[in-house]
Amino acid sequence: MKNDNLYLNFAKQRFSHGGERPFLMTPGRKALMYAELDSATGRMQSQLAKLGVAPGDRVMVQVEKSYEAVLLYLACLRAGAIYIPLNTAYTSAEVEYFIEDAAPRLFVCTPCEHDKLALAANRVGQPHLLTLDSDGNGTFLLGLNSLDPDPAVVVRKGEDLAAILYTSGTTGRSKGAMLSHANLASNAQVLHAYWHWRNGDDVLLHALPIFHVHGLFVALHCALFGTSPVHFLPGFDIDAVIDHLPGSTVMMGVPTFYNRLLEAKTFNADRCRNMRLFISGSAPLPAETHRGFEARAGHRILERYGMTETGMIASNPYMGERIAGTVGFALPGISVRIADKNGVELPHGETGVLEMRGPNLFKGYWRMPEKTKADFRDDGWFITGDMALMDEEERITIVGRAKDLIISGGYNVYPKEIEGEIDEIPGVEESAVIGVPHADFGEAVVAVVVQDGSRDLTESGIIAALQGRLARFKQPKRIYLVEELPRNAMGKVQKAKLRKTYHATYRK
Ligand code: MCA
Numbered sequence: 001m002k003n004d005n006l007y008l009n010f011a012k013q014r015f016s017h018g019g020e021r022p023f024l025m026t027p028g029r030k031a032l033m034y035a036e037l038d039s040a041t042g043r044m045q046s047q048l049a050k051l052g053v054a055p056g057d058r059v060m061v062q063v064e065k066s067y068e069a070v071l072l073y074l075a076c077l078r079a080g081a082i083y084i085p086l087n088t089a090y091t092s093a094e095v096e097y098f099i100e101d102a103a104p105r106l107f108v109c110t111p112c113e114h115d116k117l118a119l120a121a122n123r124v125g126q127p128h129l130l131t132l133d134s135d136g137n138g139t140f141l142l143g144l145n146s147l148d149p150d151p152a153v154v155v156r157k158g159e160d161l162a163a164i165l166y167t168s169g170t171t172g173r174s175k176g177a178m179l180s181h182a183n184l185a186s187n188a189q190v191l192h193a194y195w196h197w198r199n200g201d202d203v204l205l206h207a208l209p210i211f212h213v214h215g216l217f218v219a220l221h222c223a224l225f226g227t228s229p230v231h232f233l234p235g236f237d238i239d240a241v242i243d244h245l246p247g248s249t250v251m252m253g254v255p256t257f258y259n260r261l262l263e264a265k266t267f268n269a270d271r272c273r274n275m276r277l278f279i280s281g282s283a284p285l286p287a288e289t290h291r292g293f294e295a296r297a298g299h300r301i302l303e304r305y306g307m308t309e310t311g312m313i314a315s316n317p318y319m320g321e322r323i324a325g326t327v328g329f330a331l332p333g334i335s336v337r338i339a340d341k342n343g344v345e346l347p348h349g350e351t352g353v354l355e356m357r358g359p360n361l362f363k364g365y366w367r368m369p370e371k372t373k374a375d376f377r378d379d380g381w382f383i384t385g386d387m388a389l390m391d392e393e394e395r396i397t398i399v400g401r402a403k404d405l406i407i408s409g410g411y412n413v414y415p416k417e418i419e420g421e422i423d424e425i426p427g428v429e430e431s432a433v434i435g436v437p438h439a440d441f442g443e444a445v446v447a448v449v450v451q452d453g454s455r456d457l458t459e460s461g462i463i464a465a466l467q468g469r470l471a472r473f474k475q476p477k478r479i480y481l482v483e484e485l486p487r488n489a490m491g492k493v494q495k496a497k498l499r500k501t502y503h504a505t506y507r508k
């Protein structure tokens with residue numbers, strides 16, 4: 001029987017060629033070699049089986065970056081389990097929802113979060129709760145070395161699920177995007193070819209988190225397909241990134257990475273002498289960053305566009321012109337159309353909602369058939385919620401969002417969720433959350449709050465009340481207390497007006 005397990009795509013074709021090459025290289029640790037991958041992931045597969053994880057079971061993971069975290073992801077693929085990574089910034093109150101929703105068989109967390117999560121897990125389900133830290137220690141690894149690697153990669157059909165990635169929604173609650181082995185394999189193959197990956201010769205500089213599509217799939221899958229060594233940094237530390245540039249050829253980052261490189265005095269073209277490609281995505285790259293980077297580094301950043309539900313949809317060309325402010329062309333095998341609100345395709349040059357179709361398109365939202373239905377046209381096109389236009393050559397420009405979404409430093413924040421938490425605070429009558437321009441994060445979260453008069457609220461008091469309830473990156477960085485919110489004739493809060501009023505909050 002044909003086995004479409006994504007792991008085989010990486011392993012069978014490539015590891016044997018790349019055997020003597022390092023895969024992950026983290027400062028202070030011995031490199032993890034490609035030759036070690038099969039046995040290390042096979043051993044973890046045996047560990048998963050010992051813990052009762054069967055094909056189709058969910059494995060939820062909220063851990064720092066480490067070799068073992070990547071091995072665990074690959075082991076879940078091998079075992080046919082569904083991998084669910086969570087942002088390490090989520091609080092235990094937020095994680096409780098994910099455990100209840102996904103009902104994982106196993107939850108792997110950082111040791112310092114164990115006790116808090118044990119309480120949350122007990123309230124909503126009973127997954128095995130084990131630990132893993134950034135140095136590769138933890139209860140998940142106990143006894144691992146005495147296990148024999150399971151040589152059998154579990155048979156999966158292309159449409160079987162490989163991962164669920166939670167993405168917040170306009171209605172407030174996070175939705176689990178179900179991604180299949182074939183979804184991930186097709187996108188990885190397309191990107192590997194489109195960006196002219198040089199098997200063996202490329203070295204990837206990896207400073208992204210590994211709980212999102214960007215760092216986990218786009219970056220690591222290209223490296224795995226190319227058996228490329230990866231400078232695997234714990235996070236985006238500007239000095240470490242600049243130090244590792246001369247030994248790298250490709251970097252992927254969110255616009256904040258590029259803004260910060262331009263702010264750094266030690267960053268210059270000489271540091272980039274071996275680099276062949278800088279890629280940006282997850283949020284709009286400001287045209288001035290694009291131009292400033294070219295002037296300083298001598299490289300035109302290649303901007304691409306995608307979503308958790310779809311992986312990458314469009315990219316500027318590798319060989320052709322990379323134009324600032326555009327996201328390039330639909331990737332091979334992926335169809336894009338710009339449509340009106342009824343799904344009718346619009347002529348070139350007109351702005352509408354970007355819809356797409358292709359082998360990378362997810363299988364729907366986990367246990368949310370109604371939400372899935374609402375985001376698809378009857379003929380299968382997926383409605384991204386991004387406003388865009390296409391020129392005569394079919395080059396795509398993202399011009400805004402139909403969905404009420406803030407992107408801060410590459411992390412998505414849905415105002416509805418934040419407003420819900422603020423409105424729960426005693427003394428708050430109502431609130432409106434908006435994004436305002438921010439030089440480092442692109443957009444910063446700001447809340448405009450009306451009091452109900454029952455007590456005296458302050459900016460710091462409201463921020464303090466949100467601690468533990470929302471991840472730090474979602475918390476408003478400024479709160480404005482006002483008498484009332486502007487509304488239109490229908491009674492709807494006029495967010496555009498608020499964005500205009502508070503536009504200059506972070507202007508230098
Ligand atoms: C950290 N903080 C933030 C953010 N990150 N606040 C707002 N927005 C953020 N993104 C806050 C922390 O809570 C903390 O606040 C303070 O900033 C410093 O925290 P630290 O961890 O030191 O921050 P950092 O290391 O400087 O992180 C900034 C970062 C990081 C490097 C830009 O956020 C990051 O790696 N972002 C990448 C996100 C990503 O991978 N997105 C891809 C999604 P305090 O001190 O007050 O506690 S996938 C996707 O979008 C699609 C598929 C796509 O197209 O790729």
Ligand code: AMP
Pocket residue numbers: 167213280281282283284285303304305306307308309327384385386398401407412
């Ligand atoms: P996520 O839900 O984290 O996958 O975020 C996906 C959203 O990020 C998209 O729907 C876009 O709104 C945004 N996005 C990703 N890449 C770009 C880009 N290059 N330019 C503008 N927006 C982007």
